[in-house]
Amino acid sequence: MTNKTRTIAFYLPQFHPIPENDLWWGKGFTEWTNTAKAKPLYLGHSQPNIPSDLGFYDLRVADIRIAQAEMARSFGIEGFCYYHYWFAGKRLLERPLNEVLSSGEPDYPFCLCWANQTWTGIWHGEPNRVLIEQTYPSLDDHKNHFYELLKAFSDSRYITVDNKPLFIIYCPTDLPDCLGVTDYWRELALKSGLNGLFLVGVSHFQKWDPHQYGLDAVIDQRLPFKDKNIPNNYWSLKAQSMLGKKLPTIYDYKDIINQLVRIEMPGFESYPCVIPRWDNTPRSGSNGLVFEGVTLELFQKQLERALTRIENLPESRKFVFLKAWNEWAEGNYLEPDLKTGTLFLKKIKEILHPFSEN
Template sequence: MQEAVLTIKKDSLNYQIPYRLEKRSQVDNDLLIDALVSGRLILDAGPEIISFEDDPTCNLSCPSCRKAILALTPEQSLERVESDVKLLDAVGAQAKEFWFSGAGDPFASSAYRKLFQNYDFDKFPNIRFRLDTNGILFNEHTWNTVLGKINQRIKLIAVSVDAASEETYESIRQGGNFRTLIENLRFISDLPERKQGMAFIIRMIVQQKNYREMRPFIELGRSLGVDGVVFSVIQNWGTYSDKVYQDQAVHLPTHPEYKEFCNLLKDPVFKEPMVDLGNLIELYNRVIAHDDMPHRGTFVSADVAGKHIVTDAPRKARVIAFYLPQFHPIPENDVWWGKGFTEWTNVGKAKPLFEGHYQPHVPADLGYYDLRVPETRQAQADLARSYGIEAFCYWHYWFAGHQLLERPFDEVIKTGQPDFPFCLGWANQTWSGIWHGAPDRVLIEQTYPGLEDYKAHFDKLLPAFRDPRYLRVHGRPLFVIYAPTNLSDACLFTSYWQELAQKAGLDGMYFVAHNVRNPEAYGCQACVDNAPFVSMNAPMVPVSPLSGGSVPKVSLYEDLVQYLKQYQLTGNEYPLVVPNWDNTPRSGSNGFVLQGSTPELFREMLDDAVQKVAQKPDPAERIVFIKAWNEWAEGNHLEPDLLHGHRYLEAVKESIFLTTGVTGKGLS
């Protein structure tokens, strides 16, 4: 039980616990009645489990629990220590488990810290410990000092988290820091004692503020390798008024979002063995029992679920986000990198290489998705649309008639779904192992056999060019060529495609050259940069390696922001903005990192780009490219992660829409 510092109500027990408490007048157990009358309870043997929860001290002030940070005075703390020592001295050797949680946090409690460090627990040969904590103070120092005498005897560490994004976390866990928490969770996850049987679980108290993050919360658990993800519904322990509680209790049928909450519970992810629905299980069973419709994963974000679509609002720019399709296995990658390889393989195993290095990036709303799943592609489109992205530019791979990673886009064309604009970018470069730490290894070479191959290439893409969803400029399909300098006969290629397009009934092609600033030399109508940080000539930032290893090259993201603000576009050049860059998941210490990206700095970069294209007289050419929608192994993604949530997407929305009514909740 967890004692709460609440106003004592007559005829009730003053405790905050995740279980039902009976009023004294309603107790019907004879043993308990005798104990209440006599004031004592005699057992044949001492207890095997003792839960120490007599200290409300906590480093947080979460609204569901308390209205301010609470801490015992030194005198009160000393009294608790003396009381707990007397209890421990009286306990027999039959004791098996000691639970420490308190009404606050055991590591915020000086009384519990003193017990951990000073009491002789060796008198209990079979004792194991369970620790319930908010995780903020659970770091390496705590493990080695506060818990140094008992850390080999810990049975379970349970961390109350309550959120899967920084924004939600800091609205619920007041006084906490999400980045610190994630670092500490990773520390717990990596403890060698886990291999010896120590369990690790994370918890979420489900409420209106966080229920849409239940699936991402499970993804967080997966990424940490926890033994359990535990949910329970919010209770009113006396800190909420009735109205405020009703607003948060999304599990109640009277709540306006109850139906949406029930629909979310239909997600098959809640059937996974690691998921414990706690006191949600009865509602879950009712929902599943009455669900006659087939259901695949619930991927939608809060904005999408609320249908806050913003595409009709006036815009200052057309935003196109590059889209990587390497999130599904293909036979070639199975051969080159091992069975089942996808982009997630590198993303998932990423580690921080220096102090302050943000890795790994863990996906939030969409999880570790598979692009063969149509619901995933639909969810991506819904999410992009809700934040004002006009189109995806799918990277397309053509090697003299041989395609790679084509399945997701082919299914977009074949099925007509999602109904979301797109264009294509030909990534015409030889594939080597440079992405994955083997730069000298050639996987498939890019060649240019000539007109016959160019025609076959065009014919393959013609159904896409004719698709009404294809993004056009002046009526012509926009097509990006990644490396026009690799095409020795680039002008022949582009002029031939212009001819083929007109013969096919199109108005022609609108070619955008990547990586060059003189598109006319290659028969292209416009250009866009690829990696502006390469040319910004900013100083490298010294960093301190972790574990004595080598470190990648590091520059400041803010330097790139300032560089691009000074960068002058040519007349037919489109700006490129990047939310971040860190390709160490692919290249390790041979990679390059832009350190210090924030949604606010990204917004500053994007605002500058939007302002520059707004000066173009033709609205059709007011285009800004974002690199990228989902380049997770480059740390370069708009898709939400657990650290930033939707904040980079919010920056896009706030930057490109003319109306001041566009907010984090959609159009107001």
């Protein structure tokens, strides 16, 4: 085991109201809205999930952002990867990052992931309702986007790889002429005094070589499909499903550990993405996906598989990504709740950073 692992947690900024969400979902809507009103959909379904130490926070409050960073650091997490939204010049949910940049607090490393997806009404069971479309109108838009990102790239806290800012594209295969765009961004980076960019794409089961898209590596995020699966050992739920009860897709955690984190490195650089738990029924109801049977022992196996995956990578690129720090309405979080407290965070420190002084 090594304490050199670079552990990065994805971070959702949707914990403050914005005018767009007020318009689409009602005044005051945040990620907590769906989280708090969640109900169990079947016997033994663990909902709602209630935060403990940090409470139902508002990311407009600087003390919350500082407390999150201090907590993450104390358990060996190197930094946050903030989801970043850019829709042809329009940003959404940008306030937390803007205040991190302008205030210099928290003094904690971070990077950005461009979540380049169209927003729909899927959170409220309206998947065909388009709220804001992800478009790529012109080279000028990519130029403007780069210079917006440069404010973060130039920050001393920004996470780098071999002195190059780390930037993640969530759906690179959706980006027209991704190779041309990434070449252009690297050119702009050099002209701006940076040493280049270290660009990473997220792979969702597809197997593609990052270099064909102008990327340096991929993050292997392997959520199972929503196919209305019910494990055979959950016989009572299977019977309910056969009788017509609408249930979410359910997977037994132990059955998908090997799928979530592959040990084998493909023929290119690929980083594991460890998923502690998952239940997005607060957003999607019976169209959601649930991991049942989650235990700390099984989570440990995922972490150990991730370590094996990266053991031969150079120290500067020994990345393990965690999905996620705070995606509460997807039941996908590491922040403490009333049921498990900091147990998942303690397991991360125990397995990934056993010699850490924090």
